[in-house]
Amino acid sequence: MSFLKIEDVHHVYFSKDSTTTALENISLAIEEGEFISFLGPSGCGKTTLLSIIAGLFKPTEGKVEIDGKLVDKARSYIGYMLQQDYLFPWKTIEENILVGLQIMKNETEQTKKDTLALLEEIGLKGVESFYPKQLSGGMRQRAALVRTLATNPKILLLDEPFSALDYQTKLKLEDLVQETLREYQKTALLVTHDIGEAIAMSDRIFLLSSKPGRIAKTFEVPTELRELTPFNVRQHPAYSHLFQEIWKELDQLEAKLKH
Numbered sequence: 122m123s124f125l126k127i128e129d130v131h132h133v134y135f136s137k138d139s140t141t142t143a144l145e146n147i148s149l150a151i152e153e154g155e156f157i158s159f160l161g162p163s164g165c166g167k168t169t170l171l172s173i174i175a176g177l178f179k180p181t182e183g184k185v186e187i188d189g190k191l192v193d194k195a196r197s198y199i200g201y202m203l204q205q206d207y208l209f210p211w212k213t214i215e216e217n218i219l220v221g222l223q224i225m226k227n228e229t230e231q232t233k234k235d236t237l238a239l240l241e242e243i244g245l246k247g248v249e250s251f252y253p254k255q256l257s258g259g260m261r262q263r264a265a266l267v268r269t270l271a272t273n274p275k276i277l278l279l280d281e282p283f284s285a286l287d288y289q290t291k292l293k294l295e296d297l298v299q300e301t302l303r304e305y306q307k308t309a310l311l312v313t314h315d316i317g318e319a320i321a322m323s324d325r326i327f328l329l330s331s332k333p334g335r336i337a338k339t340f341e342v343p344t345e346l347r348e349l350t351p352f353n354v355r356q357h358p359a360y361s362h363l364f365q366e367i368w369k370e371l372d373q374l375e376a377k378l379k380h
């Protein structure tokens with residue numbers, strides 16, 4: 122049985138004067154510990170799909186199951202990380218990273234110790250009493266990652282978490298996030314517009330077509346790349362080969378939209 126099962130998901134947005142089919146016939150099976158990326162033209166339904174997997178709303182048709190259980194509302198075992206860090210500006214970093222544990226009424230000596238240890242592991246020791254505005258964008262995203270991992274989610278949904286960062290910070294954070302997720306053997310789904318990032322981080326990549334959003338193609342990232350850090354993946358010849366393959370497919374999907 123697969124860890125995450127998406128079965129015949131179809132989603133339509135209805136408004137007063139328009140109907141938009143955002144997703145059509147989405148069926149996927151993802152194994153525990155896999156790192157998956159979703160790529161596609163703007164508006165192909167990537168965020169809609171992630172929101173449905175997060176249980177933020179129900180699809181018009183179809184269903185999502187995680188670990189054999191139907192996802193019908195937001196659950197604490199689903200971690201969500203977005204482009205913006207959404208740290209509370211009036212709370213210190215320590216207070217921010219403990220918020221999830223408090224909401225779940227699971228703040229014990231041990232969970233607090235583990236969360237602070239994770240903050241140290243991710244290179245943020247010493248900033249516990251700082252406020253978010255005192256940190257750089259990359260540091261804030263690292264703190265947001267600690268907050269997401271603090272509640273020990275079974276699966277992480279990452280909606281363009283690196284896109285607001287400068288290029289160098291983004292590359293460093295990709296390495297750190299992948300190392301951390303591998304260490305804790307988390308299943309992760311990443312939405313990105315960056316082909317390089319998808320190849321560097323993932324085991325598999327799903328390319329979505331637009332209007333309506335469907336799975337157009339699946340790419341397996343070669344095993345030799347999966348053993349490398351995201352930064353080193355980018356130096357490997359197999360990376361350029363896969364980049365070009367995905368680029369061509371994406372280009373064709375975007376060209377179809379113009380006709």
Ligand SMILES: Nc1ncnc2c1ncn2[C@@H]1O[C@H](COP(=O)(O)OP(=O)(O)OP(=O)(O)O)[C@@H](O)[C@H]1O
Pocket residue numbers: 134135136141142143161162163164165166167168169170
């Ligand atoms: N709340 C909504 N009401 C109506 N239509 C919506 C709503 N949210 C999204 N849509 C439409 O559904 C389609 C998919 O949107 P979605 O945001 O999921 O795409 P996306 O691939 O994440 O886009 P982007 O890459 O630009 O962030 C688009 O055509 C969008 O206009």
